[in-house]
Amino acid sequence: MSTIARLYEALGSDAVLTAPEDLSVYAYDAYSQERLPLAVVLPRDARDVADVVRIAYECGEPIVPRGAGTGLCGGAVPVEGGIVISFARMNRVLALDARNRRARVQPGVINLELSKAAAPFGLFFGPDPSSQKISTLGGNTGTNAGGPHALSYGSMTNHVLGVEYVRTDGSLSYAALDGAGYDLTGVLVGSEGTLGVITAIDVRLLRLPRSTRVCVAAFGDVEAASAAVSAIVGAGLLPTALEIMDKLIVSAVEAHYHAGYPTDAGAVLLVEIAGYPDDAESGERTIAQIARECGALSWRAAAGAAEREALWASRKGAAGSLGRIAPNYYIQDATVPRTRLPQALQRVDEIARAHKLPVGNVFHAGDGNLHPLLIFDRRERAQVDAVASAGKAILEACIALGGTISGEHGIGYEKRETLPLVFSPDDLAAMARLRDVFDPKRLFNPEKIFPSGAVCGEVRNPAQTQSQRQTLAAGGAWL
Amino acid sequence: MALAPGLDPAAFALGGKVPLRALAPASIEELAAVVKACNEAGEAVVVFGGGTLQGIGFSPARYNIAISTARLDKVLEYEFRDLTISVECGRSVERLNATLAERGQFVPLDAPSPGLSSVGGLLASGWSGPRRATFGRPRDFVIGSTVVLADGTVAKAGGMVVKNVTGYDMSKLWCGSLGTLAVLARANFKTLPLPETTRVALAALPERTRRRAVEHVAALDVEPSVAIALHGFPEAGGRDGQEGRLFLMFEGSHTLVDRATRDLRSAIGAAGVPETTLLDGTAATSAFARLLDAYGARLGERSLTYRSCGLPGEALSRCDALAHAATRHELHAESLLDILGGDAYVRVSTKLTAEFAAAVERLDASLGTSSPTYTIFNAPEMLRDGLKMWGNEMTSPATQRDIKHRFDPKATFAPGRFAGRANCSEGKRA
Numbered sequence: 001m002s003t004i005a006r007l008y009e010a011l012g013s014d015a016v017l018t019a020p021e022d023l024s025v026y027a028y029d030a031y032s033q034e035r036l037p038l039a040v041v042l043p044r045d046a047r048d049v050a051d052v053v054r055i056a057y058e059c060g061e062p063i064v065p066r067g068a069g070t071g072l073c074g075g076a077v078p079v080e081g082g083i084v085i086s087f088a089r090m091n092r093v094l095a096l097d098a099r100n101r102r103a104r105v106q107p108g109v110i111n112l113e114l115s116k117a118a119a120p121f122g123l124f125f126g127p128d129p130s131s132q133k134i135s136t137l138g139g140n141t142g143t144n145a146g147g148p149h150a151l152s153y154g155s156m157t158n159h160v161l162g163v164e165y166v167r168t169d170g171s172l173s174y175a176a177l178d179g180a181g182y183d184l185t186g187v188l189v190g191s192e193g194t195l196g197v198i199t200a201i202d203v204r205l206l207r208l209p210r211s212t213r214v215c216v217a218a219f220g221d222v223e224a225a226s227a228a229v230s231a232i233v234g235a236g237l238l239p240t241a242l243e244i245m246d247k248l249i250v251s252a253v254e255a256h257y258h259a260g261y262p263t264d265a266g267a268v269l270l271v272e273i274a275g276y277p278d279d280a281e282s283g284e285r286t287i288a289q290i291a292r293e294c295g296a297l298s299w300r301a302a303a304g305a306a307e308r309e310a311l312w313a314s315r316k317g318a319a320g321s322l323g324r325i326a327p328n329y330y331i332q333d334a335t336v337p338r339t340r341l342p343q344a345l346q347r348v349d350e351i352a353r354a355h356k357l358p359v360g361n362v363f364h365a366g367d368g369n370l371h372p373l374l375i376f377d378r379r380e381r382a383q384v385d386a387v388a389s390a391g392k393a394i395l396e397a398c399i400a401l402g403g404t405i406s407g408e409h410g411i412g413y414e415k416r417e418t419l420p421l422v423f424s425p426d427d428l429a430a431m432a433r434l435r436d437v438f439d440p441k442r443l444f445n446p447e448k449i450f451p452s453g454a455v456c457g458e459v460r461n462p463a464q465t466q467s468q469r470q471t472l473a474a475g476g477a478w479l
Numbered sequence: 480m481a482l483a484p485g486l487d488p489a490a491f492a493l494g495g496k497v498p499l500r501a502l503a504p505a506s507i508e509e510l511a512a513v514v515k516a517c518n519e520a521g522e523a524v525v526v527f528g529g530g531t532l533q534g535i536g537f538s539p540a541r542y543n544i545a546i547s548t549a550r551l552d553k554v555l556e557y558e559f560r561d562l563t564i565s566v567e568c569g570r571s572v573e574r575l576n577a578t579l580a581e582r583g584q585f586v587p588l589d590a591p592s593p594g595l596s597s598v599g600g601l602l603a604s605g606w607s608g609p610r611r612a613t614f615g616r617p618r619d620f621v622i623g624s625t626v627v628l629a630d631g632t633v634a635k636a637g638g639m640v641v642k643n644v645t646g647y648d649m650s651k652l653w654c655g656s657l658g659t660l661a662v663l664a665r666a667n668f669k670t671l672p673l674p675e676t677t678r679v680a681l682a683a684l685p686e687r688t689r690r691r692a693v694e695h696v697a698a699l700d701v702e703p704s705v706a707i708a709l710h711g712f713p714e715a716g717g718r719d720g721q722e723g724r725l726f727l728m729f730e731g732s733h734t735l736v737d738r739a740t741r742d743l744r745s746a747i748g749a750a751g752v753p754e755t756t757l758l759d760g761t762a763a764t765s766a767f768a769r770l771l772d773a774y775g776a777r778l779g780e781r782s783l784t785y786r787s788c789g790l791p792g793e794a795l796s797r798c799d800a801l802a803h804a805a806t807r808h809e810l811h812a813e814s815l816l817d818i819l820g821g822d823a824y825v826r827v828s829t830k831l832t833a834e835f836a837a838a839v840e841r842l843d844a845s846l847g848t849s850s851p852t853y854t855i856f857n858a859p860e861m862l863r864d865g866l867k868m869w870g871n872e873m874t875s876p877a878t879q880r881d882i883k884h885r886f887d888p889k890a891t892f893a894p895g896r897f898a899g900r901a902n903c904s905e906g907k908r909a
Contacts, residue, residue: 099697100790100821144644155642157651158619173875177616178788180854180869181879181897182660183605186618186651190644210700234560236583236672276701278734335640337561367642368561407642422645423635430626430634431647433885437878449646 010051029069029076037078046199054170067139070131073412107138123205126153130316144190146408151366152240165196193445195438209274214308218265225267226341228294229365241272242366256321257314326375336403338368347397355390369407491545494538501545515631526658528600534857540895568599584670587614591775599663605655612819618654623667674730679763684723688751701739711813715773782828783858791821798823808842
């Protein structure tokens with residue numbers, strides 16, 4: 001029996017897609033590498049997922065789990081074909097235990113939906129990637145996603161207490177942070193679907209802060225704004241979020257949202273201070289003082305909840321609003337030590353100029369997590385090549401500054417050839433040993449994370465060059 | 480190689496086994512060379528930090544060489560404005576935090592005996608203390624690591640940035656691996672600013688008010704960073720006899736801590752708790768240090784401590800169930816219950832050392848196969864291997880053993896301590 005026939009038999013025809021027009025929707029994510037899978041399956045529960053994995057592994061078909069496809073690095077792209085598992089139907093909050101501040105969710109639950117479900121109990125979920133209105137907790141877990149509030153609450157790995165996952169033989173396992181044995185939960189989070197297919201996630205919930213203040217400071221340029229961030233963090237102050245947008249981004253955002261960001265400034269710094277009311281008030285005073293000493297041209301606190309929400313909504317929608325001014329854009333994700341932000345931004349600017357590409361910056365400054373957006377037109381071949389080359393140069397610059405090549409989107413397909421710039425063959429071999437435990441045939445999301453050839457014998461498309469392989473994001477990407 | 484040959488192997492004995500040699504490499508390169516040589520010669524190695532948490536797990540089945548990390552104690556990088564630090568893993572937790580304190584920072588590792596406890600030993604033990612619910616576990620502060628694998632390979636993961644999804648998060652695998660996969664040589668941490676002030680509140684906790692007081696504390700508006708219900712444990716501020724003790728710690732600004740104190744007094748007053756003693760400044764930090772020390776403290780060879788993890792809302796019941804079981808087997812039970820984190824530690828003891836082994840073996844056998852599961856946190860060396868050190872369940876034991884085999888195929892690192900003796904079934908839910 002063929003693979004597809006076995007999938008039909010196991011899941012029923014309404015849970016298996018094979019028509020090219022259906023498959024094409026699953027051929028790319030926010031890093032647009034197009035390749036049709038053999039089939040897309042829409043499991044309803046963990047048992048369905050287990051059946052799919054068993055069948056696929058027996059048939060030697062790659063297995064590519066997919067949340068909402070908002071990742072920037074091609075992590076959800078079926079570059080080797082195979083079977084895409086969409087979690088669209090596994091979107092239930094299975095349990096919400098307010099007393100113990102935890103929840104069990106299926107991987108297809110949208111990030112924001114969990115916080116909405118928890119709100120009546122005075123709770124929320126910490127990690128809030130800007131894509132949280134559409135990205136799923138399964139995808140967030142796979143990439144160890146962060147978001148603006150990672151500064152104070154940490155990334156997914158700091159919130160996942162356990163995962164249920166399917167192993168290569170189709171058996172269900174459960175890894176718990178509190179269980180005896182090695183911390184499998186810790187390695188499954190951020191493994192980008194290469195170690196197992198996650199079917200349920202136990203997460204902790206946080207108490208909603210008693211008071212939240214959101215402030216906006218204007219600066220002459222993005223280097224000055226980031227120097228202020230370095231000074232704030234260096235003074236031992238950790239507000240709940242420190243975000244920067246440069247002039248190009250602010251004008252796109254304001255044209256779309258009218259949230260009240262100053263459009264004449266070279267850069268704006270968004271500061272959120274959440275906590276107990278007394279502390280938030282004194283925290284704001286101290287941070288405003290440091291910002292002024294670092295050259296802030298203005299400082300304004302949002303008047304109420306509506307204004308706070310508007311400022312955040314436009315910040316989180318920044319990339320989307322670029323559609324007004326850019327035919328296409330490419331978002332990079334890299335991290336540097338926080339004191340190196342001004343140099344990193346200067347290097348980004350130099351690289352963009354050298355490649356004759358306009359660049360916008362909107363990023364999680366408090367964590368040193370850069371997101372330069374390079375603007376281009378994908379119909380111009382030379383521009384596409386320039387973007388690929390500039391993207392790589394930015395990563396190299398961040399590494400040279402003591403940083404790394406992914407803060408919250410993972411390595412995926414795009415950055416795997418860059419990974420050896422960060423890690424030695426010995427470092428990568430240690431990671432490959434772990435992979436061998438979980439996936440000896442390398443069918444779980446192949447061609448992701450690990451560089452081709454170097455450690456894993458994954459040389460499958462040696463003739464392709466990096467630029468041939470890259471089909472850059474056509475918009476709609478998130479960060 | 481200068482490996483400090485003067486070390487006395489007897490000081491590194493475990494489970495009655497004395498290693499042939501005890502070595503103390505002075506650099507990561509020396510450490511790698513020593514490990515490689517031991518691996519090639521088939522010598523079983525136990526890595527020693529301060530030895531404070533060696534009581535976790537079984538004793539090693541084979542044990543030839545002790546490797547002390549005591550000389551690997553340097554600060555490698557500290558850019559305090561980045562709130563990150565990188566240290567060699569033999570550095571004591573106390574010295575790590577002393578370096579950070581000079582810049583008004585800390586890492587909440589909550590080590591018992593921090594002067595002895597090494598950074599690497601603490602991480603490898605999987606320890607998490609009473610501030611886990613507030614700040615996170617030690618592993619949550621590790622942003623990068625360098626280890627020496629059994630074949631002498633030096634491998635790093637993560638880096639010196641606070642947000643990083645570059646490659647697998649191998650540091651998570653090393654944390655809690657009890658030195659059975661690799662030797663932690665270097666650890667990079669993200670740090671936190673020290674709170675403006677720290678206050679400890681101690682209150683009597685009579686038996687009749689206990690359940691209500693615990694619920695009130697869990698619902699306090701200003702959350703304490705530590706909330707422990709003590710029963711016994713006099714060295715930690717508890718009381719002998721029936722009366723329990725509530726140990727709360729608040730950290731933050733002066734205004735916040737003052738408000739927390741007012742809220743607390745009215746809340747626990749409403750729960751029927753009579754009076755509160757407040758400790759500030761060094762009195763507060765000393766009281767917290769004594770509490771941490773109590774976790775690991777054993778009463779000679781006549782006690783051990785069970786640890787039970789689980790939902791905070793069920794912690795009291797779990798704690799009491801074990802304490803009652805201990806009493807039934809003629810053991811004296813003391814408990815240390817983390818109201819926010821849900822951990823319960825129950826120390827069981829007898830008056831006479833001669834009576835202990837038989838009593839605790841009866842208790843351990845009676846705990847049976849039903850949940851909840853209790854793991855043993857520290858046991859007298861000679862009793863360890865006869866007790867259910869890991870409780871009844873280990874998730875995915877076959878995977879655990881496979882990991883051990885891939886990273887340490889010759890079983891060089893502490894063989895038998897962790898994986899490989901699992902008395903449990905694959906895939907069972909925790």
